[in-house]
Amino acid sequence: MNVNMDYLLKVMKKYMEIPSPGGYTKKAIEEAEKDFKALGLETSITKKGALIATLKGKNTEEQVMISAHIDTLGAMVKEIQKDGRIKYKKIGGGCFSAIEAENCYVVNRKGEKFRGSVIPKMASTHIYGQELANSQRNENNILIRLDEKVGSKEDVLALGINVGDFVYMDTRTEITESGFVKSRYLDDKVAVAMLFEIARYFKDNNIMPEYTTHLYISNYEEMGHGVAVNSIPKNVGEMIAIDIAPVGEGQESSEYAVTIAAKDRKTVYDYELRSKLVNIAEENGIDYRVDVFNSYSSDATQLIQQGADFKFACVGPGVDATHHYERTHSLAIENNVKLLINYLQNI
Template sequence: MNIDLNYTKNILKNLLITPSPTGYTKNIINYVENEFKKLGVTTIITKKGALIATIKGENDEQHRTLSAHVDTLGAMVKEIKANGRLKLSQIGGYDWHSIEGEYVKLITSDQKQYAGTVVLDKASVHVHGSKTDKSDRDENSIEVRLDEKVNSKEDVEKLGISIGDFVCFDTRTVITDTDFVKSRHLDDKAGVSILLSIAKYIKDNNITIKYTTNFFVSNYEEVGHGSSASIPEKTYEFIAIDMAAVGEGQSSSEYKVTICPKDSSGPYDYDLKNKLVNISKENNLNYAVDIYPHYGSDASAALRAGWEIRAGLIGPGVDSSHAHERCHIDSLINTIKLGILYLENK
């Protein structure tokens, strides 16, 4: 199976460097839509702003749907302090210490952009001494220092900055010569690049898939309701492609595709899980089976919303999830292959 790795890498890099915290995803949805259209895949945009791309299969009465989410962690301006610094409200779940020192881009409601840095309110050792180490990292101590000449709330407001403006973290994306991808927001832009790579392989090789397949790119997953609506009505199997959690006590790996039988929302479909495992075994894919205790997916959201589907979860291994993430291209390749083999399978 000849996967176009240059395509996958280029798509992934472009996705990673495009800001898209939950609630600010229109630009990146448009980018993904254009990429599907280049492949000759029909698309629609849902009322919630998600994207559905569809490839017809031999059976158009039962659909398979693969999902990935394009929204990421981020923040909003919660308060403009009297000294011109900004307090933040989190978008998605992450530890405050994981963003300390990060460069950010602030985007106003009229699309002005300003640079800044996430800092501790007592960041200087020469001023505060040992208090810098003992301070809690939370919504009260973490703030944004703008790269503008501002010394008051009024100075900030004159720039057009207001409560509710989006704050996007610098991803610092690097793809190394050894094929490691180091970046924030591999969760789940790696998954979106996998969807596009699967679609490209099917189109490039003129493959007729068994069932009509929808590629559902959701935009509210990080806040829990990404694919809770607008799933194509004929869907009978739904597989979320999202990052696999790598770390102590986990069997997931940065080099493997992981099949998840259970996460914090409960078990996924038993027969579908076994099908995915058997496909991986029969085709000598480098795979793992793993359970995630602190994790939910688009498949979870669909089930909670009452969709009558058989749901599964697979994905590439990502280290340091919701922090400074890393994966290897091998895990993307194995996930792409499993996706293609699944769509070819009865």
């Protein structure tokens, strides 16, 4: 099986460059629809703004679905201070220190972008001393400093920036010669790229999956309500969410392997479907891990909690420093794609 990693990583980098913090995903969804259509897939946009691309299978009566979410972490303007600095609210999880000193854009309702940086209120040790500069980072002392000639709230308002505007961070995407992939928002744009590689594989090799397969790109997963249950095609009997697998202390996941989730903080995953994926991995020599996650959920568990009635699973590449400056390896990505392609060919 030939996974085209050059294509996959090119697609990933493309979508990294399209900002899509939760609630601001329309441009990324529209671009994904164009790209799926270019591969010959039928597409539809849900009322909630998610994307479904359909890969026709040999069996059209029984269907499956694979999801990835295009929404990422980010921020929203909460308050413009008297001095022109901006307080923000986080979109999604992560800690405030994770984006300290990161460059960013604030985008207003007209689509105008303004460059800035995320810095502590007491950033300078020359002014505040070491102790105050080391103070805890939280929503009261981490601010956005605009790269504009502003010195007051009125100056910022005059730019067209206001409460409710979106903020997105530089991703700093890098692929090393040793095969590591580093970036903000690998969660979950590396998974979006996997969907495109799966579609490309079947189309370029002129083969069909066993069952008609819906590739679903959700747009509110980081908010806890990614896939809407009433948007699922009625014949779907199994669903797999692709999401990142946290690597670290107390976890089994590896940056070089695909992880098959057994449980997250919301629910146990379907045991039969999980076992099917484990068997596929073992039969095809795919490096895999099984893991139990702590502070984690996926499109699959969010969907089940809405009352969806089908078997559900979650797989993903092992990722270090999740919801921070994330890193995985091309081997984990490749193992993930191989597992899903084999699954679609051997359901």
